[in-house]
Amino acid sequence: MKKTTHPTTREQTSRDLETFPPPMSSSRVAVIGAGAAGLVAARELRREGHAPVVFERAAGVGGTWRYDDAASADPLGAGGVHGSLYASLRTNLPRECMGFLDFPFVADEGSVDPRRFPGHQEVLGYLEAFARRFDLLRLVRLQTEVVGVRRSCDEAGAAGWSVSYCSRKLAGAGSDLEGEQSEVFDAVVVCNGHFAEPRLADIAGIGGWPGKQMHSHSYRVPDPFHGQVVVIIGYNPSGMDISRDIAGVAKEVHVAIRSAPAEMQSATAHANLWLHPMIEFAEEDGSVVFRDGSRVKADAIVHCTGYKYRFPFLEEEDGIVSVDDARVGPLYKHVFPPHLAPHISFIGLPFKSILFPVFRLQSNWVAGALSGRIELPSPEEMMLDVTAFYSNMEVRGWPKKFTHNLGVEAWTFEYEDWLSEQCGLKKMEEWRRVIYAAGRARVSVRPESYRDEWDDNQLLAQAHLDLSKYISDVTSSMATYDVASVDLSSLRAHAIKEIR
Incomplete structure (x- = not known):
């Protein structure tokens, strides 16, 4: 089915609701x-009121949600291939809680x-619709890769x-990247994602x-694993999906997970798929x-086994951030390097939340x-906050790799509520929190069917009611439920209890 390039119902309706505050201090931002x-x-x-310029090395917007048939020439490395999606990938969150608060993913x-x-194609379509709706495509320089970010001063001494x-676009189709160019900006916002630099398991004897x-x-x-015996390391969403994908063609699939043997079921719903504790060693x-x-x-x-945070364009500029075992720091509230705020920032580092x-x-x-x-604390105060957080x-005994994990124990949404307060925005809706917490619980309890079987239709009714201000079509099923009778706080508490 061909995707429309005309405004959808969601795009057209939300357009009528957009308002812009008068600009205060304006910056040119990369x-x-x-x-x-x-x-x-x-x-x-x-x-x-700022003037953003967006640099994107791919041929279109969407980032990690752009599917690329090509795999890396190095099966264990990035190898110049940015995409990390597999063909069968579907979201592990329901669409109504996944979307931006004012642009529903319906x-x-x-x-x-x-x-x-939905599958990854639908998410890409949603992001493309978002870019069209808010006229962002004209701000984006496609096929343009940032290779360096450095502090500078102009002739008047102003910092930038x-x-x-x-x-590649300027160099012509099929050409290598053209020679390096540079521009000066007032600020930089880093949004390069963290699904491109693979992290590998350390296995004794693997050499x-x-x-x-x-x-x-x-x-x-x-297909390449047809009739083979395959070991999968890791049992987060990608491990769950890929193990079941491969089980459809492989002779045997064995999944190594971190859970203690007493806590896991060795067999699964697939006759040729088994769960094991982690690998001790490999033999010749x-x-x-x-x-x-x-x-x-x-x-x-x-x-x-996940990915590493990496910012290759910052590697020649000391003193911005360092990466230590998946901890990017020092960063105030996962965003600002204290002594350089607000002129360089990082968006998108957290995980295990409604991203x-x-x-x-x-x-x-x-x-x-x-x-x-918005007034930030002083650099010294921000640094004290970072030190206290660490x-x-x-x-609590949390390793550094949990630094940007917003759901280490359970989903309290303290960070999201804090941000909302700083920005003067409404807090995330309660139904969205409950759907998310309940959905995460279902992943571990029903890994085979959580995407296609659920029991939260009463929450969907509340979601559709709230989202109706952005879309003119609200599904008729909403009328089936008495939204006023839904106790969201008790549902959320129950979902979090199941996770624990």
Whole structure:
């Protein structure tokens, strides 16, 4: 089904509701990346009266939601391929809680996949519609890769940021990137995502193991694993999905997960898929030995082990941030380097939350701080806050890799509420929180069916009611439920209890 380029019902209706505050202090801002974070950053910056320029190395907007058939030449590395989607990927959040707060992610006449947990094509279509709706495409320089960001001063001594970039588009189709160019901006907003630099499991003896290895970054379809014995490392959403994808064609699939053996079920709903504790070591005869002593002779290992944060364009500029075991810092509230705020910021680092709304809140905060509408603490106060945050993590026994994890224990949404207060925006709706918490609980309880079986129709009624201000079509099923009788607070408490 061909996607429409005309305004959808959602786009047209939300257009009538948009308002722009009068500009205060205006800045020319470089935004690095045109994924979900970069697009909403550009919108919030422009709404605040700034002049954003968005740099995107791909041929279109959408960031990580752009599917690329090509896999990396290095199956364990990024290899120049930015996309990390596999063909069968569907969202692990229901669409109504996933979208930006003022631009609902609903199925409409432009949808290619109307399911509640749609495939990646639908998310890309949503982001493209968002860019059209808010006239962002003219702000984006496609096929333009930022290669350096450095602090600079002009002849009058005014501080700024020199952004160096290379453009494939200007060099012509099929050409290499043209020579480096640079421009000076008042501020930089980093939105380059964190799904491009693979993180690999450290396995004793893997150097002598004869099988093939791949990171999920390079996985697209299961066909290459036909009839093989495959070990999957990791059981977060990608590990769950890919293990089941491959089980459809493989002889056997064995998943190594961090849960203790007593806490897990060794068998699954698939007759050829088993769960194991983590790998102890690999042997030269092809065996993979798990920590409980069990072993299999495997043809392939697929690392579903996540990604590293990386900012290659900042590597020549000392003193901005460092990356230490998935901790990007020092950053005040995951966004601002204290001694450089607000002129450089990072949007999109947190995980385990409802990310698109978080991106929007972070973007509004950055835009307001740059204009002077929002006052930040002093650099010293921000640094003290960062130090206290790190100390609190250490006291709780949380590793550095949990620094940007917003759901370490359960979903309290304290960070999102704090951002809303700073920005003077309404807090995230209660139904959205409840749907999210309940949905996360279902993933672990019903990994096979959580996308297609749910029992929260009463929450959907409340969601559709709230979203109706942005869309003229509200599904008729809403009338089936008495929204006033829904106790959202008790539902949320129950969902969080299930997670714990």
